[in-house]
Amino acid sequence: MANMDLKKTKMPTMDPLVRSRNFEEVALGYTEEMALREAERCLNCKNMPCVNGCPVNIHIPEFISKVKEGDFEAAYQIISKSSSLPAVCGRVCPQESQCESKCVRGIKGESVGIGRLERFVADWHNEHFNGNIEKPVSNGHKVAVVGSGPAGLTCAGDLAKRGYDVTVFEAFHVAGGVLVYGIPEFRLPKNIVEKEVDTLKALGVKVETNFVIGKTLDIDELFDMGFEAIFIGSGAGLPRFMGIEGESLKGVYSANEFLTRNNLMKSYKKNSETPIMHAKKVAVVGGGNVAMDAARTALRLGAEKVYIVYRRSLEELPARREEVEHAMEEGIEFKLLCNPTKILGYRNPDDKKDRRNGFVSGLNCVKMELGEPDASGRRRPVELEGSDFVLPVDEVIMAIGTSPNPLITSATNGLETTRHGCIVADENGKTSIEGVYAGGDAVTGAATVILAMGAGKTAANAIDEYIKNK
Amino acid sequence: MYKIVRKKILSPVVTLMDIDAPFVAKKAQAGQFIILRVNEDGERIPLTISGYDREKGTVRIIFQIIGASTALLNAKEEGEYISDFVGPLGKATETDGIRKVAIVGGGVGSAIALPLAEKFHELGAEVHSIIGFRNSELVILEEEFVAASDKVVLMTDDGSRGRKGLVTEALKELIDSGEKYDEVIAIGPLVMMKFVVATTRPYGIKTTVSMNPVMIDGTGMCGGCRITVGGKLKFACVDGPDFDGFEVDFDEAMERNNMYHEFEHHKYEETCNLLNKEVE
Numbered sequence: 001m002a003n004m005d006l007k008k009t010k011m012p013t014m015d016p017l018v019r020s021r022n023f024e025e026v027a028l029g030y031t032e033e034m035a036l037r038e039a040e041r042c043l044n045c046k047n048m049p050c051v052n053g054c055p056v057n058i059h060i061p062e063f064i065s066k067v068k069e070g071d072f073e074a075a076y077q078i079i080s081k082s083s084s085l086p087a088v089c090g091r092v093c094p095q096e097s098q099c100e101s102k103c104v105r106g107i108k109g110e111s112v113g114i115g116r117l118e119r120f121v122a123d124w125h126n127e128h129f130n131g132n133i134e135k136p137v138s139n140g141h142k143v144a145v146v147g148s149g150p151a152g153l154t155c156a157g158d159l160a161k162r163g164y165d166v167t168v169f170e171a172f173h174v175a176g177g178v179l180v181y182g183i184p185e186f187r188l189p190k191n192i193v194e195k196e197v198d199t200l201k202a203l204g205v206k207v208e209t210n211f212v213i214g215k216t217l218d219i220d221e222l223f224d225m226g227f228e229a230i231f232i233g234s235g236a237g238l239p240r241f242m243g244i245e246g247e248s249l250k251g252v253y254s255a256n257e258f259l260t261r262n263n264l265m266k267s268y269k270k271n272s273e274t275p276i277m278h279a280k281k282v283a284v285v286g287g288g289n290v291a292m293d294a295a296r297t298a299l300r301l302g303a304e305k306v307y308i309v310y311r312r313s314l315e316e317l318p319a320r321r322e323e324v325e326h327a328m329e330e331g332i333e334f335k336l337l338c339n340p341t342k343i344l345g346y347r348n349p350d351d352k353k354d355r356r357n358g359f360v361s362g363l364n365c366v367k368m369e370l371g372e373p374d375a376s377g378r379r380r381p382v383e384l385e386g387s388d389f390v391l392p393v394d395e396v397i398m399a400i401g402t403s404p405n406p407l408i409t410s411a412t413n414g415l416e417t418t419r420h421g422c423i424v425a426d427e428n429g430k431t432s433i434e435g436v437y438a439g440g441d442a443v444t445g446a447a448t449v450i451l452a453m454g455a456g457k458t459a460a461n462a463i464d465e466y467i468k469n470k
Numbered sequence: 471m472y473k474i475v476r477k478k479i480l481s482p483v484v485t486l487m488d489i490d491a492p493f494v495a496k497k498a499q500a501g502q503f504i505i506l507r508v509n510e511d512g513e514r515i516p517l518t519i520s521g522y523d524r525e526k527g528t529v530r531i532i533f534q535i536i537g538a539s540t541a542l543l544n545a546k547e548e549g550e551y552i553s554d555f556v557g558p559l560g561k562a563t564e565t566d567g568i569r570k571v572a573i574v575g576g577g578v579g580s581a582i583a584l585p586l587a588e589k590f591h592e593l594g595a596e597v598h599s600i601i602g603f604r605n606s607e608l609v610i611l612e613e614e615f616v617a618a619s620d621k622v623v624l625m626t627d628d629g630s631r632g633r634k635g636l637v638t639e640a641l642k643e644l645i646d647s648g649e650k651y652d653e654v655i656a657i658g659p660l661v662m663m664k665f666v667v668a669t670t671r672p673y674g675i676k677t678t679v680s681m682n683p684v685m686i687d688g689t690g691m692c693g694g695c696r697i698t699v700g701g702k703l704k705f706a707c708v709d710g711p712d713f714d715g716f717e718v719d720f721d722e723a724m725e726r727n728n729m730y731h732e733f734e735h736h737k738y739e740e741t742c743n744l745l746n747k748e749v750e
Contacts, residue, residue: 173554210556237691250729257692273513275733358725
């Protein structure tokens with residue numbers, strides 16, 4: 001019998017007071033009963049609007065039907081036909097603006113909890129899977145993938161499944177890209193990313209860490225090594241700063257640096273060799289998911305007070321609702337309609353050797369009000385004159401966006417880029433160089449994991465066509 | 471895993487290692503750097519390349535034991551492996567059009583200055599090397615500098631080897647005696663580079679310095695290595711490590727460099743205790 005409850009089956013989460021002091025995963029996932037109950041809410045619509053809302057077109061009603069039957073492994077097999085990273089997507093996809101936004105159940109009540117079901121199925125598989133994957137028959141063609149983030153891993157997985165000999169080159173010492181350096185443990189446990197990468201390796205994908213393409217090897221050399229096509233999924237890793245006074249003070253981080261120290265280098269662990277500041281009062285500038293991640297990480301590192309400083313209002317906040325809610329539950333204070341104008345530093349005029357010299361002592365802000373809509377359609381914040389105030393903080397984290405990394409584009413002749421440094425690629429990921437494809441943040445600028453995966457998937461199809469017709 | 475094919479103790483605090491890393495060796499240029507991790511869970515340590523052998527596929531690093539991670543690296547023996555080794559990163563030192571150069575190296579910075587002296591020497595430029603150390607015990611690579619230079623001035627703070635005094639004194643004397651340098655390249659502690667710049671500024675001699683700030687990824691991703699050059703924000707890892715010395719804000723760089731001072735000090739003592747225990 002269909003479950004006609006208007007609300008989604010709730011997913012248990014860890015208590016905010018407990019979780020705000022540890023790095024364990026916040027959302028705990030469905031039990032089998034919960035998954036069965038939620039699956040019954042799916043009406044199995046003929047025209048499947050949800051599938052069109054998914055950037056990688058997972059056959060959603062089909063997998064949910066298998067969940068209803070209790071055949072979770074079959075459900076997993078259906079998802080994995082379309083997605084190389086189900087356990088990741090089930091956790092970090094903005095389902096509310098994608099598949100779930102198209103769900104018929106959402107017209108009157110809440111949509112089916114597609115993301116939660118996907119997560120359940122992937123976790124069930126990872127827990128019960130015996131590790132034997134049948135390697136696809138090799139077709140003898142070599143493809144190189146640059147970057148092991150969501151775009152690169154998806155492209156690699158899709159090609160490997162078709163028999164391509166795929167090598168992924170990663171600059172860091174572990175694979176995963178933003179999934180390991182950017183998204184914190186409490187939102188996406190790193191052992192889950194590791195498992196997804198292991199699955200790809202079992203499919204025959206080779207992962208070469210410590211290779212910076214554009215430095216260690218360049219695109220021409222990859223072709224010389226016998227790779228017939230190359231996919232660039234190098235992401236948008238270059239942090240932006242505001243250009244205000246005081247950004248070089250000690251205690252000012254880019255969100256990238258702060259999160260990388262914590263997530264990739266594990267500086268939250270007591271015996272870590274990589275240091276990180278454990279500040280008492282922290283201001284995070286920005287309103288996206290990265291800002292939420294940074295704020296919640298600062299809290300878990302022991303901060304007494306964490307502020308989000310954002311120049312527009314709650315309505316314009318670009319972060320996912322769920323992340324904002326989680327942050328608020330944990331006690332993060334939102335300073336909305338506020339814009340930083342200067343970072344203040346401590347300076348003892350009588351003692352040059354005072355250890356606190358040069359550290360952050362406060363963030364000067366000005367209040368804003370919303371004016372006329374700008375080009376993006378959002379109302380433009382305007383400074384309220386004379387509304388300056390100082391937020392007393394000892395750490396400032398800039399989470400105001402990133403730009404594509406120019407390492408590859410500057411080392412590759414003939415690779416066309418936009419004014420903003422993004423690689424120019426057509427709807428299939430084809431770039432200005434024959435045999436070179438690109439996708440994800442390197443092409444679009446900073447966006448979401450699932451959009452990058454969609455781009456990786458599209459490019460995999462295009463590369464397959466290209467090599468077949470060569 | 472990357473094999474340590476050679477290890478040589480150069481002084482009580484400085485060690486040389488040749489690491490088997492053929493891809494890095496193939497591309498490495500003087501002035502560039504690598505990042506290594508000694509163990510799983512280790513810190514990422516940036517080190518400027520001290521040499522390379524493209525045929526053998528090895529890259530030379532020379533490091534000073536200044537903290538926990540370098541102590542752990544130094545505890546590794548020839549034939550053992552380190553977890554990670556990535557590079558070459560950053561831009562190579564520019565050598566075009568330089569016919570006469572003064573290379574100023576301070577302490578372990580001399581190890582990074584050496585490949586530059588060798589490069590200029592190979593290109594046929596006249597090379598004057600001024601290298602400074604605290605005392606005779608800490609002098610490294612003297613013979614190598616002699617082989618790669620037309621003139622070498624060795625300075626020690628206490629006069630226990632070479633001449634007593636600072637590298638800046640020797641540099642000023644050479645300039646005043648009429649040596650006309652196209653460029654002065656200074657590599658060493660920030661405070662030394664700051665004073666080399668102060669020495670050359672009145673003469674208007676182009677002066678290049680090599681910056682080695684705190685960094686994680688070395689590819690422009692974290693922004694931790696940001697420095698102010700000519701009033702503009704630069705990332706040492708991708709825009710450098712070489713910069714126009716006249717434009718660098720050294721005071722800010724020095725202040726930023728001690729951000730983790732207490733953590734590092736504590737960690738170093740902890741690691742030394744651990745290593746000593748293992749020895750017993």
